[in-house]
Amino acid sequence: MRSLFLIGLIVGLTTSATPPNFKCPENNGFFGDPKQCDKYYECQDNVPEEKLCPDGLLFEIKNPNHERCDLPFNVDCGERTELQPAVSTVQCPRKNGYFSHEDPQVCDKFYNCVDGVPNSVPCPSGLIYDDYQGTCTWPESAQRQGCEKENRKKEKLADGFSCPDGEVLGNNNRPLPHPTYPHPEDCQKFYICRNGIQPQLGSCPPGTVYSESNLKCEDPEGVPGCEKWFDDDKN
The missing domain is CATH 2.170.140 (Antimicrobial Protein, Tachycitin; Chain A)
Structure with missing residues (x-):
């Protein structure tokens, strides 16, 4: 399910036509911004070009040879805590990603948002959606407040x-x-x-x-x- 979601969302968007105040660690490659987790730079011949991941995705810095924006639970931002302003709706807090249902008592459904379009997805029987893991899991593993078995609709x-x-x-x-x-x-x-x-x-x-x-x-x-x-x- 995750791999299908990422199709067409791996490559980011160019945000600056002029070289930003960023020094390329290597002559060529893709490198994360030191402060913003969804911003990165493509360096060609030591010249950086600023880019942004699609809203809701974060830049994965592990391999400078690959330009990869991924879902938040797959990326360790570390000290890169800043993010671009969100483009949100009721069902999609950001344009892309997995998000829990807007009704906090509906625990066994979530939204797969692709470019701001929400797609409702049910969890398998007995499981609830966990925002931190980005998947459906057992209620005792998710520890999601209000979604304990006795509190569910x-x-x-x-x-x-x-x-x-x-x-x-x-x-x-x-x-x-x-x-x-x-x-x-x-x-x-x-x-x-x-x-x-x-x-x-x-x-x-x-x-x-x-x-x-x-x-x-x-x-x-x-x-x-x-x-x-x-x-x-x-x-």
């Missing part, structure tokens, strides 16, 4: 089901990562809570029903209340 299925709070213990007395719950009206159906938060409707194989006590699909004879589920031709 609950998703609901069409029938109104949402994942209950609290952990569900398995037969080994350990919390289940994807707990299941019985359907209130259909013995063959059940709910799955992916990573404890994302609801999904499941169904047992033909001829079996969901057992709340054993947390799995079993023969109807062993599940109280569902012994005759298939006798009445309900399905």
Whole structure:
């Protein structure tokens, strides 16, 4: 995903037609500005030409033979703390980069901004977006305030089901990562809570029903209340 984002954004923009007050460390190459992390210079025959990375990207100084602007979490600016003025919108604080959703409670979506155009991207189930890593990760790894599992907005299925709070213990007395719950009206159906938060409707194989006590699909004879589920031709 990151490599696709960078296509067309590697090369910076020339900002000065006259030689700036910068001394080339070598006769030829690309060198970072000592103060501004998104500014750099192209030196040809010891003559520098000032350039800027596209807004939101920073200049990578590791290899003077390559002109590379990259995403902030891939660049160590060190003491180069200054940046060009931002060109921002609600979804894109800068024209390019990955940014969290404008609603602080929407933790599992982020924007991939390309030249000021936001593209909404969902995180995989159970993960949240982390600004510092620039990727989706587990909530406990991100430590993003307000995005703890108990504070996140609950998703609901069409029938109104949402994942209950609290952990569900398995037969080994350990919390289940994807707990299941019985359907209130259909013995063959059940709910799955992916990573404890994302609801999904499941169904047992033909001829079996969901057992709340054993947390799995079993023969109807062993599940109280569902012994005759298939006798009445309900399905």
